[in-house]
Amino acid sequence: MIEFLIPLIKVILALVWLLLLTLYVADWVERKESAIIHDRIGANRASIFGLRMIGLFQPFADAIKMIFKEDFTPSFSRKFLHSLAPFLSFFFVAVTIAAIPFGDTIRIGSRIIKLQVLDINVTLLFVLAMMSLGIYGVILAGWASNNRFSLLGGIRGAAQLISYEVAFGLSLVGLIMIYPSLKLSSIVHSQGELLFGFIPKWGIFLQPLGFIVFLFAALAETKRVPFDLPEGESEIIGFYTEYSGLKWGLFMMTDGMEIVIVSTLMTTLFFGGWQVPWLQADGFHWPWGGEWFLASWIVVILQVLAFNLKVFFFCWFQVLLRWTYPRFRYDQLMDLGWKLLIPLSLVNIVGTGIIMSL
Amino acid sequence: MKEKILTKNFGLKNSFKIDVYLEKKGYTAVRKALKEMTPEQILDEVKKANLRGRGGAGFPAGVKWSFVPDVDKPKYLCANADEGEPGTFKDRYIMAHDPHLLIEGVIITCFCVGIHHAFIYIRGEYEAVALRLEQAISEAYEKGFLGKNILKTGFKLDITVHRGAGAYICGEETGLLESLEGKRGYPRLKPPFPASIGLFQCPTVINNVETLSNVPAIILKGADWFCQQGLPGDGGTRIFGVSGMVKNPGIYELPVGTSLRDIIFKHAGGMKEGKTLKAVIPGGMSAPILRADEIDLKMDFDSLVEAKSMLGSAAIIVIDEETPILEVLKAVAKFYSHESCGQCTPCRIGTSWINKIVKRLVQGKGEQEDLKAILRLANNILGKTLCPLGDAAAMPISSIVEKFNDELESSLIQ
């Protein structure tokens, strides 16, 4: 019974975490951050009994509005596929959260619980696979809308995602070579070690080029500005033009969720995941000598906090990029993917191999 | 001094009685005309005499008569005795002192043109004169000079005296006709001229009292004699009515062409004690004003037209230096604004507009533009109205403003 309950609770907790963060990142952070960049204040009106809380209720207001909006399905569209598409994209992104380690382990009584829903041997491949499947949602949405502009948007999206999928995957090969595992939990564990005795052995320090390629590829995967050619809501017409209400909301949620997932991946792969520098299971071990012992539950909390903080930082960072850059032209987009990122990632793999063989 | 034609009986006791008139060889012209002459001969004689209309326009009377077409309609004669022009009083004297002279003229004219009913349209204010005229006509009826069978020649003529109601415009010939027909005294459009379509849509001759009064003398003494009395092309004498600041105001029968200076300083006795001449209105109020230095001219139609004035009814109004010209302007403007009949636009509104401006000038609230405005408005009225009243108003006003601009400017707001 309890063996069954624990994963369920983990799934629920992970999902709630993901959804809440998504909601806040996609809505509140996005709005507030853009506003502050623009010397504005941003959404601050949603209130409960007059309590405004600097707009913290805004995501809920938006969500409720989204739910009650008219769900319009165009005539002549393929009704089933039209409805299926947002759920597909949502599902395949949401499911990746299962592979992300939030922390090390906690001990409750005699039971040791991993702070990760799914700890299989190939979690990294699982994540890559699920993220690739998200394309189906885009293509289906474009095609099922029976709108040629939507279809074009979907096709643009597919071409873009497939192109960057390659760079996305290749950029991680160097990482796998260094931390010889496809298991995210063990990659994170490996990053807890120290380089030259004082630098945390994070991916960013070992794979700077890989990180850059990964960053661009991941940004492209999220289909957001400056890579938002599939949708391009401000000018060109995109794949979810024919969507409204909750279904449209799901696409928006997917977008937001991709930010979070990409952030968690960056954290996990290049920034030590839940690792806090110099913090080990029993406390801090300062490189200049000296130790600071802590109770294990405090360590776990610190680790989870560190993970959240890093994730949140990368969410913030992505939103910053979105409000900084204009959109690529489509040929530039393709050039970047095929002519720069893929060669760079190959260079990275070769370079890593050479250094390792030295 | 040549022989008097019109005023020869003036001053006699009871000169208006037919007995006195007959005593002075009255009605011999009628006898001569009706018994010895044909209408054509009379017409020729009058044409030859160059008798020009004494009412103001100076149209040759003979020519006017010859315009009357020979149609199968009754014809009418209207003697225009509606002497409304300020300064003019000559017709009143003729009708009051020698009404039979007029009646005789009327009879001869009617015989010449073939008219059997004549009207004398007399100014309403001349009540006593009208009564005297009516009395004279009834005397003439008694003596057989009027009626169904005049002097047993079979010629038939009735004369009706019609008293006007005091409108200046009824002195205009077509306005007179309308009034005579019992309508509003509105001038008619010309053409058609009254000679072809006049009173009651019939051919009508309209002549001034003075014109008609000249006819007996022409018949009696001949056209050549008559011509010699005046100038070539403008025969006979005229009665100059002199009023204003002269020693002896009154009427003076003088040959056409007498100098204005002579009339004022010789015949009328010159200016009153202590007054100096400033301006003269030479032909009734509607004539453009003359400055004191412009009076050396002959008093006939053509000379005055040359001097940019007109002889009109030969009523000379003499103005002295002490009379402000603004008062003259005010009188003129007020008169025409009051007497405009209101039919056509420029006269109706133009005269009242000018009057309003002049009133303001009199109150001392005038501005420089106002004088220009008066000239402009007068020019807009001139030549654009239905009847001559518009011109009659515009000409004196603009001449006063032009010739006495300096004096008028001194009354403006500086």
Add this chain to the structure above:
Amino acid sequence: MIKIIIDDKTVEAKEGTTVLSAAKLAGIQIPHLCYHAAFIPEGSCRMCLVEIEGFPKLELACSTQVKEDLRVWTQSKKVTEARKGVLEFILAEHPLDCPICDKAGECKLQDYYEEYGLFESQFKELKEKREKKVSIGERLILDRERCILCTRCVRFLREVTKTQELGVFNRGVRSEISTYDGELVDNNYSGNLTEVCPVGAITDTDFRFQIRSWFLQKGDSICPLCSRGCNISIEYHPGFARIPRKKRVYRITSRENLAVNDFWICDLGRYAYSYLDENRLSNFLSSLNGKNKRFDQESALQFAAQKIKKLYDKKKISRMTLILNSWLTNEELFLVRKIFRDDLRMQRIFMVDPSQGEKDKMLLTSERSPNRKGAEEIGFDFQSLDFKGLAGKTDVLVMFGEYLLDLASLEEIKAVLEGIETSILFSSKESALVSLFGLVFPTALAAEKSGSFTNCEGKIQSFEPVLESWGESRPEWQFLLELSRELDINSNYYNQIESTTAVLEKMREEISFFQKEK
């Protein structure tokens, strides 16, 4: 013909025409206010002054008659200056209240001022104060400040109606138009005064303040209210997108036609315009399934045709009665003749017209319908209708118009109609008859259909629809044509006919009376 030269344009005109009308023929407009083609020119406004060679002064175009080789200039500097001067004078005493003047938009003074006016007023004096609301007739209101004393109204009443109710009083600038003590303008043509007045001095209470003239659209039509057939313009407001108007037609004005009505129409025709909008029948009604239910056009036509056809097939057409009226156009009467008399061989055709009214000396005739003469010419010889006798003799009664009420009381009609199996009414009005008849077709009025009327003098006048049809109503000729198709008789003939002009062509072929005018 006399040749004259106006503004370097050679114009031929008949002897006796004036320069103004000769110029008008040549397309040269000479401004004029007091001149009206119907009156003797008075020449008081001085707007039509033109320059004529050989004349020292400007001459009046409205009264100067054409002479051989007259040279006229209508646009020279002297002339336009004179126009400016005259306009300045008129405007000096005319209130500048165009925004509230009902004439604005169709005011000649306004138009001329736009063209020739001096736009800087130099009138510093006070305008004369006059009365602005003087009632000079039952419907007429005079604004003396706006009056420019063109005396057109005075001359209209003097020369046209010869009633002479108006005159000019006082003189000079104090002149004013007035009625004689205590009297009012009271004749059947008083409404023409508002049209005759070139400015907004005379207005009628009917149109006063109702709408601005520029909102109105005009359409040419023929007055159907008596057999004179006066030519009229119907002035209506097409309505704004969202705001519904309370009425369509705002006024009826006369249209010049020297052969029929000159420039005038009577007050009956002018002020009765509300008949176009009031009390109109807008739906097909039938008592078949209950009391006066709405019905559709197709079923109505089918039903009517079926009933008539049944009688015809049974050779019992003598049991059908047709009642016409002379508000029908020539074309409609002709179609009735073709269908019912020539094809169906009906004999029982009667005419019920509105009862006669008073006539006057000018235009108004005693017949209150426009086409009695046409009906006679088309070849109906009408028997007098014994309406009460219809009961028992008739199975199908087809009736046009609602004038039966003048003939019999409502109870009598009801009693007779109860004895008739099928009663069909073509009516444009929501009258008491509507509830008595079994089947009711809504029909159009003359202003809404095309066709022609033959007036009392035998003049045929065609007209086109001005207003859109009311509700579902349609012209009778369309019903008749469709009925003929439903009846399926002589269809070759009726299939050639699509419009009223086609009907007129057929009429010209068959009836000599209609050939004479082309």
Add this chain to the structure above:
Amino acid sequence: MIRALGYFIEIIRGSLITARHFMANMFFHILKVLGIKTKRKGAVTIQYPEEKKELASRHRSLHRIMTREDGQPRCVVCMLCVTVCPSECIYVEAAEDPDPEIQKRPSQFVIDLNRCCFCGFCVEACPEDAIRMDTGKVEIAQYDRQDLIYDLDKLKE
């Protein structure tokens, strides 16, 4: 490649600019939350319902009908506003005014604000200065279309 590197630097510079804005503004926001007053503010925007910007004098806001001294509307029903209105949103009906100097007065004057495009032509067309758009009222939204149809009484306020 080198060009791409140049772009890369510019890209970084770009995000530094936005990041700088974010940081600086965030700093002032935090100061404000902490109750420390500073000269500079985190946002330059006006917080609309609480703070209101002063309208320019030529701003066209809600219409009003001017009245004469006796409280009657100045309108003389010339319908020039009706004529000039491009959105056909004005409806005026005339009635006889007992004052002969005025002649007409409006018995109905309706502006359908649903259709009004606030072009101000009616104000310019009015010869009597009877209609003005200077009330400064810009918050005229309603839940019901009917409430946006303003009649004479509403316009006179």
